[in-house]
Amino acid sequence: MWPGSPGSLFPIRRQKEVVYAVKNAEKKRKLISPQRRIQRLFVEEFKKTFFSPNPWYESPEFSFPGGNPQKIYNYWMTTRPTRDIERVDDGQNSCGCTWTQLDGRRGASFVSFNQEGQVVYVREVCEPQGLGGKFKDNTLKSLQTLLGAQNMIQNIFSALDRILVQEDADEGPKPVNGLEAPRSGRAVDVVRYLWEEAQWDPVDPVEKIMSQFSEDAVYEDLTREDPAFVGWEAIKKYQEETKENTPSNMRFVLDEMTEGVKACTAIWHVEFNTRLSPRGVTYYELNNEGKVCYVRSAYDISF
Structure with a gap:
């Protein structure tokens, strides 16, 4: 079949539709700002698909180091406290915010996204309890x-090491x-x-x-x-x-x-x-x- 014959129009048309769909999806991703994505995570229609296939979440209370969006989703839906955003920065590919929990404790979060707009990494830290x-x-x-006790122990081991190895002075x-x-x-x-x-x-x-x-x-x-x-x-x-x-x-x-x-x-x-x-x-x-x-x-x- 040669170009211009009736039968060759369908694959060409189909290819154009696919290209258009991809460009349209990219346009939509760009329209959704990191700030809007954070709002979705905190207060709106949180979904498991918001996270990439290999996300990383860490906080002093719970950490999920890569690879299990289902665990993060379960934590977000059942354990993570409700947090109201106070301030949001104007980052482009990542975004941070400050917040207050329902119990009054305050904290801050950092969130980074991939090219598809999915969350790839989150770090959240809340103030100590009471x-x-x-x-x-x-x-x-x-x-x-x-800190002084830790330094004393470390200095003992460093002194023993210097008996065997001559080290340059640490200028900081x-x-x-x-x-x-x-x-x-x-x-x-x-x-x-x-x-x-x-x-x-x-x-x-x-x-x-x-x-x-x-x-x-x-x-x-x-x-x-x-x-x-x-x-x-x-x-x-x-x-x-x-x-x-x-x-x-x-x-x-x-x-x-x-x-x-x-x-x-x-x-x-x-x-x-x-x-x-x-x-x-x-x-x-x-x-x-x-x-x-x-x-x-x-x-x-x-x-």
């Missing part, structure tokens, strides 16, 4: 006894690119600067960090009994106490972040004496001048 699970003083200061982490300021005023660049440049500044990391905060900023650390630090001076004091009480061999490492312009959500972990915990979710929001005006940091020291 005042008994929180710290009255700076979290790292409150943990000094525990350095800024990744040596930037004096964020590459742009977008949230994704400001947050990356805070994590990869400012906190490792060899001269005055707190000064570099605080250069990105507004005068009226609010910083929430959900591990604290009084979680909100209001205003530039209060946040500066919080940062100074945190820096002062951070062991020299403890690292706060950025894992991933949403590509937001006005708001951005980062997921991270702590490296300390071979441990890779806690893990956390931190939500950042910028004002019209490109300064950080709101932060919520949610983490569990055992997670």
Whole structure:
């Protein structure tokens, strides 16, 4: 059969229909924003098909490391608390939000999607239950006894290792690119600067960090009994106490972040004496001048 004969029109027409259907499906996926997808997950028509065939869900309470959307669906429908979204960032391929549960506890979530718009990864962290699970003083200061004991044990093993192997002195982490300021005023660049440049500044990391905060900023650390630090001076004091009480061999490492312009959500972990915990979710929001005006940091020291 040759082109142009009546019998050859059907497969050509069918091929065009398939191409049109694929393009139409892609268009629909683009129309559904990550923010809308998160709303569906939290408050609307949650379905098992919202998750990819090999999704990953983790939180301090429950973790499902890859490969079982049915378990995640069952958890979401029967165990996961109802959570009302408060703020949502404007990420493109991933998205984060802050929320409050029906029992009043607050937290933050990070969600990433594949090209089909399905969820591939979720990290959620809720604040500790009641005042008994929180710290009255700076979290790292409150943990000094525990961290000191772990360091002592680690130092003993390190000393034994150095008897056999000559090691170079650990100069500690350095800024990744040596930037004096964020590459742009977008949230994704400001947050990356805070994590990869400012906190490792060899001269005055707190000064570099605080250069990105507004005068009226609010910083929430959900591990604290009084979680909100209001205003530039209060946040500066919080940062100074945190820096002062951070062991020299403890690292706060950025894992991933949403590509937001006005708001951005980062997921991270702590490296300390071979441990890779806690893990956390931190939500950042910028004002019209490109300064950080709101932060919520949610983490569990055992997670």
